[in-house]
Amino acid sequence: MPEKQKGSKKKTRVKLELTRRDVLTLAGTTAGAVVFATAVTTGPLTPFANLKQSQLEGTQGEGEGSTGRHHWGMLINLDTCIGCEYCQRACSATNDVAPDMAWNTVVPSVSSTGRRFYTTRPCLHCQEAPCVEVCPVHATYVRPDGIVIMDYDRCIGCRYCQVACPYAARVFNWEARQDENLFVPTWGNPEIERRPRGVVEKCTFCVHRIDDGLANGLTPGVNPGATPACVNVCPVGARVFGDLDDPQSPVSRAIAANPTFRLRDELGTQASVYYVPPKEGL
Amino acid sequence: MAAIPAASERRPLITPGFLGWLAFVGLLILIGLVAAFIVFSQGLVVTNLTNIVPWGLWITIDLSAIALGAGAFTLSAVVYLLGVSRFRPMIRLAVYLGFVGYTTALLTLVMDIGRPDRFWHPWAFWNVHSVLWEITWCITLYLIILVIEFLPVLADSRYFRKYKTFGRVAHTVHRAAPALAVIGLGISLLHQSSLGATYGILKARPIWFKPSMPIMFIISAVSVGPAVSMAAAIVLAWTLKRKTVSMDVLRTIARFSGLGLLLYAYIKFWDLAVVTYYGATPLAQETFRTLGEFTPYTFGFWVGEILLGIVVPVVIFLTPRFNRRPGWLVLGAALAALGIVVNRWNVTVSGLVVPLVYNPGAPILLAPSPYQPALIEWAIVLGVIGYALLMFTLGGKFLPLFGESAQDDLASRHS
Numbered sequence: 001m002p003e004k005q006k007g008s009k010k011k012t013r014v015k016l017e018l019t020r021r022d023v024l025t026l027a028g029t030t031a032g033a034v035v036f037a038t039a040v041t042t043g044p045l046t047p048f049a050n051l052k053q054s055q056l057e058g059t060q061g062e063g064e065g066s067t068g069r070h071h072w073g074m075l076i077n078l079d080t081c082i083g084c085e086y087c088q089r090a091c092s093a094t095n096d097v098a099p100d101m102a103w104n105t106v107v108p109s110v111s112s113t114g115r116r117f118y119t120t121r122p123c124l125h126c127q128e129a130p131c132v133e134v135c136p137v138h139a140t141y142v143r144p145d146g147i148v149i150m151d152y153d154r155c156i157g158c159r160y161c162q163v164a165c166p167y168a169a170r171v172f173n174w175e176a177r178q179d180e181n182l183f184v185p186t187w188g189n190p191e192i193e194r195r196p197r198g199v200v201e202k203c204t205f206c207v208h209r210i211d212d213g214l215a216n217g218l219t220p221g222v223n224p225g226a227t228p229a230c231v232n233v234c235p236v237g238a239r240v241f242g243d244l245d246d247p248q249s250p251v252s253r254a255i256a257a258n259p260t261f262r263l264r265d266e267l268g269t270q271a272s273v274y275y276v277p278p279k280e281g282l
Numbered sequence: 283m284a285a286i287p288a289a290s291e292r293r294p295l296i297t298p299g300f301l302g303w304l305a306f307v308g309l310l311i312l313i314g315l316v317a318a319f320i321v322f323s324q325g326l327v328v329t330n331l332t333n334i335v336p337w338g339l340w341i342t343i344d345l346s347a348i349a350l351g352a353g354a355f356t357l358s359a360v361v362y363l364l365g366v367s368r369f370r371p372m373i374r375l376a377v378y379l380g381f382v383g384y385t386t387a388l389l390t391l392v393m394d395i396g397r398p399d400r401f402w403h404p405w406a407f408w409n410v411h412s413v414l415w416e417i418t419w420c421i422t423l424y425l426i427i428l429v430i431e432f433l434p435v436l437a438d439s440r441y442f443r444k445y446k447t448f449g450r451v452a453h454t455v456h457r458a459a460p461a462l463a464v465i466g467l468g469i470s471l472l473h474q475s476s477l478g479a480t481y482g483i484l485k486a487r488p489i490w491f492k493p494s495m496p497i498m499f500i501i502s503a504v505s506v507g508p509a510v511s512m513a514a515a516i517v518l519a520w521t522l523k524r525k526t527v528s529m530d531v532l533r534t535i536a537r538f539s540g541l542g543l544l545l546y547a548y549i550k551f552w553d554l555a556v557v558t559y560y561g562a563t564p565l566a567q568e569t570f571r572t573l574g575e576f577t578p579y580t581f582g583f584w585v586g587e588i589l590l591g592i593v594v595p596v597v598i599f600l601t602p603r604f605n606r607r608p609g610w611l612v613l614g615a616a617l618a619a620l621g622i623v624v625n626r627w628n629v630t631v632s633g634l635v636v637p638l639v640y641n642p643g644a645p646i647l648l649a650p651s652p653y654q655p656a657l658i659e660w661a662i663v664l665g666v667i668g669y670a671l672l673m674f675t676l677g678g679k680f681l682p683l684f685g686e687s688a689q690d691d692l693a694s695r696h697s
């Protein structure tokens with residue numbers, strides 16, 4: 001009790017009671033934690049060991065399909081685009097996308113000279129994708145062939161990727177979908193199944209076509225069966241698809257022949273989709 | 283130390299007033315449960331969240347509850363690391379409030395994610411690049427630390443007193459309190475600021491992307507968290523009609539909070555100057571103009587965050603005229619807490635309602651999409667508030683939250 005009184009007069013009484021045993025316990029715990037953390041984060045035990053090799057390190061691994069030797073990309077010509085929204089419809093039919101959750105969007109725009117044009121946007125498949133960085137469960141990742149893809153079985157539906165995407169390319173399944181797809185069969189037939197309630201979805205560059213096509217000896221961007229639906233359907237050929245790493249691919253040649261830009265390139269996202277501006281400028 | 287018989291043991295345990303309060307809290311929880319059932323069965327479509335504003339009221343509550351639980355690690359660090367033992371009487375309460383705050387946040391979070399059945403995925407599937415992953419881990423680990431720190435209180439309570447082994451184990455584990463305080467301090471500093479970084483790292487959003495975000499989050503949490511614990515001690519003293527923590531200690535905490543809020547205001551001032559003036563980009567300016575036009579952002583910022591959330595609490599906490607009186611201290615803490623909630627709301631929603639501008643030539647055509655929480659979102663919030671109040675009530679009434687304080691009180695009364 002006298003000790004207490006003394007303490008309250010001095011107001012602050014610094015008391016450090018560390019025995020040797022405490023120090024050893026603390027040191028032991030810390031060392032143990034460090035060893036454990038190191039083992040879990042670097043060793044073969046780590047849950048993301050496989051991801052590190054095949055996905056985090058970019059184009060070296062042997063990911064899905066015969067990837068790693070390609071970098072799939074697209075060119076969209078804003079000068080020829082007429083804003084017909086066919087790309088959106090074909091996409092919605094092929095990937096069974098709900099009308100209010102379009103993966104492909106067409107936004108009316110006005111150039112500085114006052115001319116109307118249309119900005120169409122699939123997912124841009126950034127190589128430095130902000131959405132991939134923020135996902136807490138690695139449910140979305142950049143494949144070695146450059147395609148940014150979702151793992152619907154792993155997504156927890158936190159929607160951080162949606163918040164992080166600089167292009168609003170991601171949509172969330174707010175409910176279990178019951179809607180009838182009005183674009184089927186006029187604009188194509190669903191080639192993949194609907195996504196369940198509670199996960200985020202996005203444009204895949206019709207990855208199922210690419211993977212199947214490559215397995216069957218087709219060339220994405222050349223053979224329609226291995227090319228995204230939006231590219232095939234475009235009536236004015238405003239979209240070109242192919243391998244950005246192959247200088248002879250349709251998309252590489254189109255990029256070489258035209259002035260191009262990428263959306264919000266200043267963010268360093270390294271998008272795989274290039275745009276040709278309208279002739280009289282943006 | 284022998285357990286001090288709590289005053290409540292001498293009075294009837296259940297009074298009509300207490301029953302009425304429990305009924306009120308029970309009603310809140312019932313509302314929340316019904317709403318939770320609807321959300322789980324129908325999906326998040328029942329909310330007013332959209333693909334443009336995917337985060338809203340619930341995230342605000344998450345962030346606020348975690349920030350207001352920051353008293354636990356702050357006071358633990360002060361007592362166990364700096365060795366300032368006069369704050370020891372606050373520890374149990376602060377740790378308990380931290381536990382309540384964090385579990386409240388987790389409850390809301392489970393409602394908010396689209397696949398609550400996969401809540402464990404961040405533990406199993408790691409993305410070490412993600413701040414949200416890091417926050418999930420920090421919160422998990424910190425909850426464990428809070429539970430360990432709190433075990434002796436449970437062991438000392440009259441319901442567990444007969445289990446001698448439990449008591450021994452709890453008190454043995456509790457001897458690691460200084461070590462836990464170190465780890466807890468590190469983890470808390472990390473995730474409290476990472477919650478700000480959640481927004482600050484997003485280069486896509488012009489008014490979020492700034493390095494001051496994590497700093498403002500951590501400073502506001504460290505300032506207001508202890509004040510909330512202080513107010514809770516006063517409220518418990520009123521309702522339980524017994525002395526909890528000496529006024530002297532409470533005043534010191536209030537002063538600390540006041541100074542912390544001043545620091546917060548200082549950083550906020552420069553942040554405002556940089557974002558809206560010195561470093562203003564056309565995009566950020568356009569965003570603020572739109573926010574001012576379509577949402578009560580400006581009012582919320584100046585009145586909610588600055589006037590009620592900072593200026594008034596600072597005056598209350600730092601002037602002797604006010605901080606001598608418990609009533610004023612509670613008011614100050616309540617206002618500061620309100621300021622935190624308004625701030626977290628402003629940060630979360632304001633960054634989202636102004637649509638992203640990614641395509642050249644389109645920004646002038648895009649309309650903002652203001653967000654008002656749906657009734658069901660409010661119902662969930664009422665439910666989790668009910669949970670927090672229930673935990674607070676039961677803890678205050680049945681747990682020896684001030685078990686170590688009685689002697690300190692005696693001591694301070696002598697001085």
